[in-house]
Amino acid sequence: MNAVRLAARLYAAFLHLYPADFRTMLGDEMLEVFTKTLEDSARQGWTGFLQVCWRELRDLPGALAAAHRPHPIPGEWIMKPNRSFWGSSSQPPDTFSPRPWREVWLAGLFFAGYFLAALLDDSSRSGAIPRIIPDIASTLFLLFCLGVLLWSSFHAFPDWSLLYLGLGFAAAALLVLFAIFPLPANIWIAITYFLIPAMLIAAARGIKPLRSLWMNTWQDPTRLGFLYLGVMVFSYNFITEDVPGSAIHRLFYVLTLLPVAVAYLRCRRTWQRAILLPLGFLASWIAQTLMDPSLFLKPFAYAWRHGLGTQTVVGLLILLWFCLPGILILLRRRFGAHPAPA
């Protein structure tokens, strides 16, 4: 019957709205079952046929929303994470699938978008371009970030979205803290520089859309370090705002973090993920020093006032912070509870 064939074709087109893995696994079977149901109902007349079509259309939005919503991962991953880090029987995974290139591109857009918006802003301050251009660029970048965060919250915050989350949370934390205690913004950032990921994880336990972040971070602590790259891009640029020098010098570090992010998303092993972040931080720091030595002397407002010794301490603390995911993984493998042998 032509109507059955037409409805089946329409249904096949609707199947493209489902996530790719869902469609690959179940798409053919769904189409077959739907066609068979239509054929059966069509034998009883038009009423039955229309009822089946109406039921399918009525349930489509809900079914699509449920299919796109992240599900708990099988086995131990669906269990509520143990509050005791060391008592948890689940170990961080040894291997990862490299993230697809399209996700790597989306992570790369974070650095490119931020770099462009900040560079245009600086150019307008020096009068090189009209103010409206950076305003439009910044608004577009912020809207893009907000869209990404909204989308990510429905997908358990995939790795590449952590950069946007770090930046978003750093900006929100700064706005709140600045409104409560109006210290200079860069002082607040210097203080919260270390605390922001911890604040985010604490908030993630209480804010429902963020809960998957908390759970996944315990499973893979390197996610915390990756999120920190987003915080770093936002905070470091603010802190160095008062440092004399051209915008390109101040923003250079944003570009040095891009290869770190690409390598992180493409690597296959946990240890690679764990060492990439501290190594990336060191490489970025050295590259900045080579580009403009004044940045080495004055990267943070606090350190700026207290000289090179404080700067070194601050730098070492940041390096330690970046090494923390790797240290946590090693300690957990050494002292954490292991699953009972089968």
Place this chain on the structure above:
Amino acid sequence: MSHDDISPIPFPSSYEPKSSPTLKSVQHLSGRRVQLSTGTLYGALKRMMDQDWIARVDDPQPNLTGRERKAYVLTPLGRNILKLETSRLQQLLDAAHRHPLAEQA
């Protein structure tokens, strides 16, 4: 978990690979009160597969169409959950029956 661990219990038990059996089974079991759409049914099946409650295996029954067909079987975890859920519902039902108002009705 390997497929050896999975008992081939058809899901649902009245699985007949001739038409749209699962939709019909749900309709039949509920006395035509529940009429699922394909999207809702397969969404639920996917969730149960993700949670390792059921597994998708090759259909053991003879297939006249020549196309590869799949059946859904309960995993040991799924069977435990089914038992627990059935017992929970039974307890609720028993409690409702024991209530004085239910005895009066």
